[in-house]
Amino acid sequence: MKGMWALGVVSVAVMALGSGCVSLDKHQALERSHRLLQEKLAETQDDLQNAELQLQQKDTQIAALNDQLATKNAMISSLQAETESLRDGLARAQAILEKQAGRGAAGTTIINASPLPPDVNAALKEFAAANPDMIVYDEKTGAVRWKADLLFPLGSDSLSESDQIMQALDQFVQILSMPNAANLDVIVVGHTCTTPIRRAETLARFKDNWYLSAGRAIVVMQMLASKGIEMTRLGVMGYGEYRPIADNGSEAGKAKNRRVEVYLVPRNAVQSVSGQAGLYEIEDSNLMFAKSAPPAADAPAAAN
Secondary structure, eight states: OHHHHHHHHHHHHHHHHHHHHHHHHHHHHHHHHHHHHHHHHHHHHHHHHHHHHHHHHHHHHHHHHHHHHHHHHHHHHHHHHHHHHHHHHHHHHHHHHHHHTOBOTTSOBOOOOSOOOHHHHHHHHHHHHHOTTTEEEETTTTEEEEEHHHHSOTTOOOOOOOHHHHHHHHHHHHHHTSGGGTTEEEEEEEEOOSOOOOOHHHHTTOSSHHHHHHHHHHHHHHHHHHTTOOGGGEEEEEOTTSSOSSOTTSHHHHHHHSEEEEEEEEGGGEEESTTOTTEEEETTSOOEEEEOOOOOTTSOOOOO
């Protein structure tokens, strides 16, 4: 009887053991799944933390960029205001230049707007009418505009010696020598176009068009002096390419801009500047020019 009971206990134990082995496999499988889920959760949490950190960094960058944008916008506003102020200043300066320096809307130099004596004015009008291909007379400013291409070869300051030019210059000198013109100073103003100097011999003496324009004015002044116009009446200016009267974009316009203008200025409108010998200015303007001074009576003659 006891043997039968022992056998039954063993049988139950074996069945229980067998039943326990199946539960262990499932348990181990669940544990593995749980570990994998824990690992995935840890990875996801790490990814989430990294994403949050990157988001914070992006927010910081966005805030910094917004600050930079605000600074840039403020700078743009400031620069725009400064630009408008500079434009206003430039407009005022140009208006002053046009009034003070006598620069007209078309770029013409206005030195003297006073009417000339009637007989001198009539003589200049007749002179211009007789030489329409060579000169233009502006009655309002008392200026005789000579076409530089007729007076000088392109890029040169060598005065033409053609009979036509010499005859016209002689006639002009006769007008300047009229009794009613004796109290008028003669201001010679040189202008060029924008074409740079290419002649080697000219570049050796004039480094740019500004120097060339002044050189041409001096040559014309010296020619007038050689024909009897007193040196004390003569002065020169040079504006280079900076006072155009036509578009430099065309050859025809450039030809118009290459010119020598001779202005007749009342002598009482010319005054000395700061006591500097040989420097003068036009009254009520900001224009200055060089003018030869006569040698002192007791001064020795200069050597050639």
